[in-house]
Amino acid sequence: xxxxxxDPGRCTAYGICVGIHPEVFAVPPGSPLTVVTRDVLTEDDxxxxxxxxxxxxxxxxxxxxx
Amino acid sequence: MGRINDGVxxxxxxxxGLSAADGLREVGYTGPLTVLDEExxxxxxxxxxxxxxxxxxxxxxxxxxxxxxHLAARGIDLLxxxxxxxxxxxxxxxxxxxxxxIGWRHVVVATGVTARPMVTAGGTAxxxxxxxxxxxxxxxxxxxGRPVTLIGxxxxxxxxxxxLRSRGVEVTLLCATxxxxxxxxxxxxxxxxxxxxxANGVRFELGAATVSVKETARGHDVRLxxxxxxxxxxxxxxxxxxxxxxxxxxxxxxxxxxxxxxxAGRTNVEGVWAAGDIAARRDPLHGxxxxxxxxxxxxxxxxxxxxNIARGEATAYDAVxxxxxxxxxxxxxxxxxRRPGDTDIVVEGSVSTGDFVVVHGAGDELHGxxxxxxxxxxxxxxxxxxxxxxxxxxxxAAASA
Numbered sequence: 455x456x457x458x459x460x461d462p463g464r465c466t467a468y469g470i471c472v473g474i475h476p477e478v479f480a481v482p483p484g485s486p487l488t489v490v491t492r493d494v495l496t497e498d499d500x501x502x503x504x505x506x507x508x509x510x511x512x513x514x515x516x517x518x519x520x
Numbered sequence: 521m522g523r524i525n526d527g528v529x530x531x532x533x534x535x536x537g538l539s540a541a542d543g544l545r546e547v548g549y550t551g552p553l554t555v556l557d558e559e560x561x562x563x564x565x566x567x568x569x570x571x572x573x574x575x576x577x578x579x580x581x582x583x584x585x586x587x588x589x590h591l592a593a594r595g596i597d598l599l600x601x602x603x604x605x606x607x608x609x610x611x612x613x614x615x616x617x618x619x620x621x622i623g624w625r626h627v628v629v630a631t632g633v634t635a636r637p638m639v640t641a642g643g644t645a646x647x648x649x650x651x652x653x654x655x656x657x658x659x660x661x662x663x664x665g666r667p668v669t670l671i672g673x674x675x676x677x678x679x680x681x682x683x684l685r686s687r688g689v690e691v692t693l694l695c696a697t698x699x700x701x702x703x704x705x706x707x708x709x710x711x712x713x714x715x716x717x718x719a720n721g722v723r724f725e726l727g728a729a730t731v732s733v734k735e736t737a738r739g740h741d742v743r744l745x746x747x748x749x750x751x752x753x754x755x756x757x758x759x760x761x762x763x764x765x766x767x768x769x770x771x772x773x774x775x776x777x778x779x780x781x782x783x784a785g786r787t788n789v790e791g792v793w794a795a796g797d798i799a800a801r802r803d804p805l806h807g808x809x810x811x812x813x814x815x816x817x818x819x820x821x822x823x824x825x826x827x828n829i830a831r832g833e834a835t836a837y838d839a840v841x842x843x844x845x846x847x848x849x850x851x852x853x854x855x856x857x858r859r860p861g862d863t864d865i866v867v868e869g870s871v872s873t874g875d876f877v878v879v880h881g882a883g884d885e886l887h888g889x890x891x892x893x894x895x896x897x898x899x900x901x902x903x904x905x906x907x908x909x910x911x912x913x914x915x916x917a918a919a920s921a
Contacts, residue, residue: 464583466572467567470816473844473853476895502899507821508539511565512583513590 525554536796543826602784
């Protein structure tokens, strides 16, 4: 089971991750943080989620592979 | 670090350079890895400068792109305050501003771009917004209480206008074209964006290319191409960027408004690579070299160069261009690239409500998409663009959304 986590100490709700994979990441209106909307990632999600992890300027995302 | 030519030296510690370093370690490169950072403080998330950091009431420093733990865990030797002054391709050395000569087996040029300077008649460079130091000056404009004239109607000019208006600053924007960003967005979306700025109190001089700026007792006189003179108090220029290639002139590395590379990131010199904003690739469509100044492009292309070096490969990097901009609380996403003469079709929502997907294309070719609000569409259109889908495919995807 693979998932992605947001470090609340680093995230600034920038939203690049939302631009890369909007079905996994969301920034609700007014939210100071990105939220993960899909707890368990599918094979199809992984390539884009990995790109989002790399692209995050705050380096706030982490892929947890289990 | 030293004269032994067995390691990798990355020149530039922003998105592309650091991603190249991570990419090297990601696939098992274990040799020496040095990153030169011209700025004394570590690389930071530059896009934030013109977005939330300028608008914020409290000054906050831009966050570093990598933690010290991250760099230490990967054995990445980041030298802050060390800029490259020259490249010796015969002896395979980078010469720094400290007089060091650092040997390399591979070198990655990731020095990016610098803001194109606009200099007054008195010889003073006008403030712009590209670096951490620029942010401090721009924030002083935001708190001075004086009106600000912005020269340039590109992404930076519009983002700064939005940030300054949110701080209550009077803003006039001088834009050389008839409508800001019309080429990138198409007339309908660009017209809506212009309206959004007007509704938020930004004043515009459109079709007003700036010819010269002269200091006066009360500020600046900005002479426009049509002969008019705009009397400004404070001025900030956002007129584009230029590749930071000065240190490579005469090195033997081919330059053409950037460092010329192939699709894999290789230059004409064996062992010399380039990535990010500075890398200029041949564009088959226009038959010339061109660069991308996009955050995600710099990250992914930098990583690809790192992977290629570590694996001894020359895999091409191809991705769909993606850029986003934040203005007055709305985020506009641009995928692919609209071309001159393209038809713009609203496929979801409506432009006037700021909630839309517009696709750009010609004939049956899909060239790009502009999205505001409807972020779920981004992944769909990125996949279509990556797959080389037709305009009809895009219309079909919208119909089934």
